Amino acid sequence: MLSDRISRLLTAYVDGELTARQCKVVARLLDRSSEARELLRALQNDAEQLRSAPRQTLGPDFAQRVLQTIVSRKTQAGRRPALRVPMYVPIGFSLATAAAVLLLIGFGAYVYIAAVDRQRLAEIALRSTPSTLQPVEQSAIDPAAIVSPAPEPELRERLGTPALANEAKAAAPIAVPSIKEDKLSTGTRGSLRASPLRPESRLLKVPDGPVALTFNLRELDQTTLKQQLQKGAAHRLDLRCADTLTGVQRLHSAFESRGVRCIIDQDARAFLKLGMGKNPPLALFFEAIATNEMVAVLQQLGSEDRKPAVGRRGKSVFDILMVHAMSREDQQKVPWELGIESALLDEPMPKEQVLPDSRKPSTATAHEGVADRPTGQGGPQTEAGPPVVENLDRQVLVVEYTPGRPRQTSVELKRFLDGRRERRAGTVLILLVLTPTN
């Protein structure tokens, strides 16, 4: 029977953790003890069996799953969740906690009430004098492309879009269909408030379904993305942004340059104009967009993001893009996610409309249409007066992403609904959600 000291030496020998002197001792021991030799051989054999066990591997999508979990839990790098309260705590601590909870509930109620009135406040902020407006960067969103309720030429001059203002002054407006006030009257607002939306479910949520694809936007694989988008009729795209306002401005510019009309709802517009020191989640809703167009825009954003010194303080803006194919149920939830009465989006879309010659004098409402037109998309200006076909189906609605919170039927929303046209072949529905990384 070998002593404990000797067996320790032998196991350490198998571990390969002996000094030279200890190795010599083991060598001498092995020379004279067959029992030691036998034990060592057995131990080495056991270790070899462990070493030769087949390597187990995880699937290639494991990293994507981890990233998806990080995004869905809104986890942030280096930020641990709050510590749990220990089970047995002094009574004083419990009382203090209860008081803190009550305070928190009071504060929460205040925040909720404030949030309900925020849209009204935003409207007031936008109508305030120029001195109260923060300067808007030239590279930022073009205010002319923002659909405003009453785009007066003076206001547009003030906002730095002389070209459009002159266009308006030149009395060459383009007629747009009038807003169906009867359909979206205050009565509709009432029904919106009474609609069975779920205001309690306002947490940001990534769909539970499988992530079809995850990309780093800066290394976007165009072909794969295009193939994926062509597989279904509706998709949700979650794009993580260091700064969602800069992100939406870039998206706006990219779509605008391709002639897609961006209609920015009043809450999102207030954020874009005033900043308010926030980094809100925003949603872009495309009811019908060509997959090529979407892929090209994302590719453009990714390549712009790769350039050095882009974005705020020289950092890149976009992070990962997750693509989820929407099921029928997901599609039915889209109005809820946007806070729009589902009946409004369920209405059949009118076919492409033939509009009168834009060069002819038109009614006063035609002036408003100028604001809808993205820069550089003046429409064909023919000599004679044949009918002009407008691509009004190429439009996107930009809103603050607050799923479940009923949205007031703003002028912008009405314009979006009026601008809906029957979906063309090769187009898909896309809900693009910009979520802040921090």
Add this chain to the structure above:
Amino acid sequence: VNPDDHRLIADCLQGRTAAFGELVRRYQDRLYHCVYRLVDNAEDAQDVVQDAFLNAYQSLDRFKGDSQFFTWLYRIAFNTSISLKRKQRVVLALKTSRTGSGASEPLDPSESSRPDYPLEKADQERRVQRALNRLSPEHRAVLILKDMEGQKYEAMAEILQVPVGTVRSRLHRARLELRKLLQREEE
């Protein structure tokens, strides 16, 4: 710290989630192999590895870089695995068949060409895993770290957060115990 890891960690802390994806891809299989041997259940092992990565992501600011990122990751995963095994307190049955791309290359080609070699090999693997499952989680952990990962005593002590002497004596006891269990299996 590996300079690449260092760069990726810095990117993560600046809000680039995609950089963490790269770290996951880099270490997922190595970590999974060890955790799988420790918990002997593919689903549990996946959960443990995922939790380890999520915990690591949340605690990245605590990683000071005085050890390898992988060592740090191991510490998180092993602690989670050992807690899980203690909770379960059940020896899980070994899967009857284990196939997949991860199968190891045979050491001796002539031996592997024998028709009964795969069966013998699978049988041997089952015996070893069964014996491993009968060890305490602490003993299993030291054997896996030493024999499967080839870690040194110092690194193991860091991962398991115990003194080097404890690692040495645990390994000693674990080897002798494994020997006894395998001997019993052979009989």
